[in-house]
Amino acid sequence: MPPEPLEYRNDLLFFSGISIQELAERFGTPLYVYSESSICRSIDLYRKGAGKRLHRICFAVKALSNISILRLMARESCGADIVSGGELFRAMKAGIEPSQIVFSGVGKSAGEIREALEADILLFSVESEEELGLISRIASERNKIARISLRMNPDVDANTHPYISTGLRENKFGIDRGSLLNIYKKILSMPGLDAAGIGFHIGSQLTGLSPFQDAASILSQTARLAREMGINLRYIDVGGGLGISYNGDPVPGPDEYARQVCKSLDFPDIEIIFEPGRSLVGNAGILISRVLFVKDTPEKKFYICDAAMNDLIRPSLYQAYHGIWPEKKSQNTVRADLVGPVCETGDFLAQDRMMGSFSSGDLLAVASAGAYGSVMSSNYNSRPRAAEVMVGSERAVLIRKREDYNDLIRGEEI
Ligand code: LLP
Numbered sequence: 001m002p003p004e005p006l007e008y009r010n011d012l013l014f015f016s017g018i019s020i021q022e023l024a025e026r027f028g029t030p031l032y033v034y035s036e037s038s039i040c041r042s043i044d045l046y047r048k049g050a051g052k053r054l055h056r057i058c059f060a061v062k063a064l065s066n067i068s069i070l071r072l073m074a075r076e077s078c079g080a081d082i083v084s085g086g087e088l089f090r091a092m093k094a095g096i097e098p099s100q101i102v103f104s105g106v107g108k109s110a111g112e113i114r115e116a117l118e119a120d121i122l123l124f125s126v127e128s129e130e131e132l133g134l135i136s137r138i139a140s141e142r143n144k145i146a147r148i149s150l151r152m153n154p155d156v157d158a159n160t161h162p163y164i165s166t167g168l169r170e171n172k173f174g175i176d177r178g179s180l181l182n183i184y185k186k187i188l189s190m191p192g193l194d195a196a197g198i199g200f201h202i203g204s205q206l207t208g209l210s211p212f213q214d215a216a217s218i219l220s221q222t223a224r225l226a227r228e229m230g231i232n233l234r235y236i237d238v239g240g241g242l243g244i245s246y247n248g249d250p251v252p253g254p255d256e257y258a259r260q261v262c263k264s265l266d267f268p269d270i271e272i273i274f275e276p277g278r279s280l281v282g283n284a285g286i287l288i289s290r291v292l293f294v295k296d297t298p299e300k301k302f303y304i305c306d307a308a309m310n311d312l313i314r315p316s317l318y319q320a321y322h323g324i325w326p327e328k329k330s331q332n333t334v335r336a337d338l339v340g341p342v343c344e345t346g347d348f349l350a351q352d353r354m355m356g357s358f359s360s361g362d363l364l365a366v367a368s369a370g371a372y373g374s375v376m377s378s379n380y381n382s383r384p385r386a387a388e389v390m391v392g393s394e395r396a397v398l399i400r401k402r403e404d405y406n407d408l409i410r411g412e413e414i
Contacts, residue, residue, distance in 0.1 A: 049258025201239025285370020308340020
C-alpha cells in the first residue's frame with residue numbers, strides 16, 4: 001500500500017487527487033509535490049491528542065522551509081521552531097508571528113541573537129552556559145529581557161540513526177541534566193534573562209514512544225525542583241522527533257504521541273510546545289522523477305532516473321528507505337538499483353531493492369519525501385534545484401520555480 005496521499009486509480013498513480021503524469025507534464029521532473037490536506041490532517045491529529053491541554057505547535061522549519069508551506073502553517077495557527085537567522089527571516093516573511101517562534105540550535109551567532117531579540121520571539125532554547133552569557137549580555141545592553149528555555153540533554157537513547165540522535169550524553173546537544181539546576185540558579189542573578197521554560201529534543205524519526213516518556217519523566221523532576229527554587233516556568237518544550245512510516249511498518253500517530261506526552265507531564269498550568277517537522281510534512285510530499293535509461297550489467301540492473309542525491313540525499317546520507325512507486329501499477333517486480341546521474345557511487349535513491357519494472361521514459365514517485373528532501377538539496381554537479389508544487393483542493397500550484405543555469409552562477413565572479 002502506498003502511503004497516503006498516493007494511490008492507484010485504474011492502475012495509474014495519483015497524488016492528492018492529481019495524476020503523476022499530469023504533474024510531470026505541467027511542471028517537469030524532477031519535481032517535489034506536497035499535499036496541503038495531508039499536512040492539515042497531521043496538524044489536526046496533534047491538536048486532537050493534546051486535547052484541552054494548553055499547547056502550541058511550532059513547526060520545525062528545517063524540515064520543509066518553502067514560504068508557501070510556512071504560510072500554510074501560519075494559517076493553521078502554528079508557530080515555528082527555527083535554527084538560524086535565515087529561518088527567522090523566512091518564518092516572518094510567511095506571516096508567522098514572532099510571538100510564536102522558538103529559536104533552537106547549539107551555535108547561535110551574536111547577530112542572530114540580536115535579530116531574534118529585536119523581533120521579540122517567544123523563546124530562545126539555550127544549549128550552553130556560554131550561549132546563555134551572550135544572550136544575557138546582548139539583552140541587557142539593549143534593555144530587553146530574553147525569554148529563555150534550557151534544553152536538557154536527558155541522556156536517553158532514541159533508537160534511531162546515530163546521525164539524528166541528539167539526546168545522548170555524547171551528543172553535542174543540550175545541557176547535561178546534572179548541571180541544569182545550577183544553571184537555573186545562576187540565571188536568577190543574571191541580567192536580561194527570564195527563565196520561562198525547560199525542554200528537550202532527543203532525536204528524529206523515533207518510532208516508539210518510550211524514549212519520549214523517559215525524557216519527560218527526567219525533565220519533570222528537574223522542572224519541579226526548578227520551580228521550588230523560584231524559577232517561573234511557563235513552557236515545556238518537548239522538541240520534535242516523532243517518526244513516520246517509510247516502509248509500511250506501523251508507527252504511533254501524532255494523536256497517540258501527543259496524548260502520551262501530555263500525560264507524562266503533570267503540570268496543568270505549563271504550556272507544552274511541540275516542535276514537529278517530519279510528522280507534519282514527511283508523508284505529505286513526494287519526489288517525481290523520470291527514468292532516463294535502463295542499464296543491465298552482468299552484476300545488476302540499474303534504473304537511471306533524472307533525480308539524484310543532490311535532490312534527495314537521505315538514502316545516501318542515512319541509508320534511508322523511501323518507497324518507489326511506478327506511475328503505472330506494475331504486476332512484475334525486479335531487483336534493481338534506482339540511481340541518479342551524479343558522478344558518485346553513493347548516488348542512489350534505492351539500492352538492491354525489489355521494485356516495479358521500468359522502461360526508459362517511465363515516471364515514478366519517491367514516497368515520503370516531504371521532510372528533509374528539498375531543504376537538503378544542493379547544486380552538486382551543477383544541477384539546478386527541482387521545482388516545488390503544492391496541491392490544495394485538487395489544484396496544483398507552483399510554489400518554487402525550477403532553477404535555471406543562471407541561478408547556478410548567481411553571485412559568482414569571473
Ligand atoms: N526541534 C529540534 C530542536 C530539532 O533539532 C529538530 C530536528 C526538530 C525539532 C524536528 O524534528 P522532527 O520532528 O522532524 O523529527 N535530516 C534528518 C533529520 C534531522 C533532524 C534535525 N532536528 C533526516 O533527513 O532524517
